[in-house]
Amino acid sequence: APFIAATSLIGGSAPHAPAVDVHNPAQLSQSVGSVVDATATDAANAVAMARASMRGWNDRGVDARAATIDRVAEAWESAHDELAALIVREAGRTMLDAHLEVREAIDFCRYYAALGRTQMRVHDLPGPVGESNQLRLTGRGVFVCISPWNFPLAIFGGQLVAALVAGNSVIAKPAEQTPLIAFRAVQLMHDAGVPREVLNLVLGRGETVGHALTSDTRIAGVAFTGSIATARSINRALANRDAAIGVLIAETGGQNAMIVDSSALPEQVTDAVVSSAFRSCGQRCSALRVLFVQREVADAMTTMIAGAMRELIVGNPADPRTDIGPVIDAEQLALLRQHRAWLRAHGRCIQECDLPSGLTGKSGGHFFAPIAYEIDAIGDLQSENFGPILHVVRYDKHELDRVIDAINTTGYGLTMGLHTRLDARVEHVIESARVGNLYVNRNIIGAVVGSQPFGGEGLSGTGPKAGGPHYLQRFCAERAVTINTAAAGGNVQLMTSDRPAAR
Incomplete structure (x- = not known):
């Protein structure tokens, strides 16, 4: 198995610092790879990079963004065995669970890409004669995606691709226990066409880079999966900023x-x-x-x-x-x-x-x-x-x-x-x-993307549900546009239509 030297990827560049070995939780004497943790300064640089690139990514349009995410699905599928083996070695998941996780990550890509093509179209709304009304969805800005170690590719990847399809730039902050899988997944995403400045990877501990990212006034929101204690901490960090009110999408476990x-x-x-x-x-x-x-x-x-x-x-x-x-x-x-x-x-x-x-x-x-x-x-x-x-x-x-x-x-x-x-x-x-x-009359695990949208309520999360029809929209801003078409003498398109003249 290849030794992976993981670093943060900020605009495609890697910070330099001492590396720490990452060990197999099933065999502690086995080093799977190494990781270089980022600093709070690195996190701030990642936000600046993401913020500067967001508008260009959003302006590409949903069809181009969705096509890029479809290519990510193809890249992960081509690397299926490599990713599954890494999940086994770094996260300690069984071979069956690892293969199913890779499949789920690919499903998230294709599901959110298809959803974006449908939901992010311009929607015409009713109104009186002489008036045009439309609803448009657009990216919010910079999203920070904080993911757990128990699904180090599926949850990690699902958050990223939803935010990207919606038109946001993204900073990925995976769990410190599983940096190697995140690093390799992001490499493949960059190779598939996601711009390096749009998708940044910041590796490190929550109390350092995580806090720096969630308290930054330049971010638009956070997608988080983990403990209720950490979710509350993120919520407080967002609220304490002298900035626009941030979005928090949190899934936080349960006493099932x-x-x-x-x-x-x-x-x-x-x-x-x-x-x-x-x-x-x-x-x-x-x-x-x-x-x-x-x-x-x-x-x-x-x-x-x-x-x-x-x-x-x-x-x-x-x-x-x-x-x-x-x-x-x-x-x-x-x-x-x-x-x-x-x-x-x-x-x-x-x-x-x-x-x-x-x-x-x-x-x-x-x-x-x-x-x-x-x-x-x-x-x-x-x-x-x-x-x-x-x-x-x-x-x-x-x-x-x-x-x-x-x-x-x-x-x-x-x-x-x-x-x-x-x-x-x-x-x-x-x-x-x-x-x-x-x-x-069945087990309670293994929610299927698109069929069993997953997420809780109360202490278990904010919603909307991952893998469901409402998730993507939470990453979007809504913009309504109303035009008085009568002010220009009516709808001029009617004058140039191909309909035959009345007899």
Whole structure:
């Protein structure tokens, strides 16, 4: 595998500073590449570069911009295997997840390019005779796109291409854990025709370059995916500027729940629970955190889930047999271990999977085996636990409304699952649950671009949903144009039409 030396790309130029090695989270002794972090001065230079180039990019028109993004899709598709392999090595995702992520990133390109061609046309609006009314969409300015490490290409790329299609210039600030994937993706975007001064890459930590970018008075908005704490910090930084009111598009995770009643099919539930809670090592915004099971079937359901958990293979994500790879870094591993200690003291163990020998220590990685514990209430959890940990709560058959209220009371509203064969119950939950994505009789992960727009409400985000029909418009400014055509003697085009003269 090639060693990648990643740097920021500001107008195509790279700042010079000492490089730091980037290690494989599954095998810490393996260096995947190196990264040079940018400074606050570099971030300011990137804003200046992006600001100067925005008008020229916007003036190209949506057809030209969309065609460029279609070429980005082709470039990423040609580099599919290279990008997937890098996702495995740098982010610790399994081979299956990595290949699906590359596909999703390509889908975002094609979806937003097609959406732009339709939505950014000039729209004629009604009005009285002698008046023309039009609505036009245009880019807002400079957008800062801050993306997470758990989908280091799909979320990263989706933010960038939406902002670019809309006519904005962009500064990409990826998570510090996954700079190599971002660097390679942006290189391919530049090669595909995105101007280097329009798309700038700034690598570094959030408290330095991230803060410098989000507090800069010259930016028009921020697209962010990550924690609610960071989203609040960005929101404050934007609000504290003596500048135009900035746009914030945020997706911030959730305390995602699934409700299972006594009519549900046990095998279907088991498959949905295990994939939702443990696939991608539980490191998805959409992953299942709390399973509510009707008391009458709880013992049988949890026994079957525990059995399925014992079949999961924890190991090197480069091995196609692996189901569960590593968590991203030592900090995340420490948080999961801390919560496991709390569960051992306050919960009732359903299943703790074993770690195979050799996965930890100096030659190993950041591995955490899946666990499932029963707790008394969702309110016992103080925060989202971002890893392969499932919490189970039993409920009585007449307590469905209390369960829904408890889920809503958390303030989060990203994904939710329901397993039942009762149509009336499905409709009741649809009407009562305050979540962005509700899945019935299936797992709660893997939203499909264009079919299942993804994003939450409340503490889970601002909307609009990524991969949906309203996302692109949030990156746009709206301009209405009204012309008094009667002032020029009417619509002169009628005088030159090819229609035959009246007889």
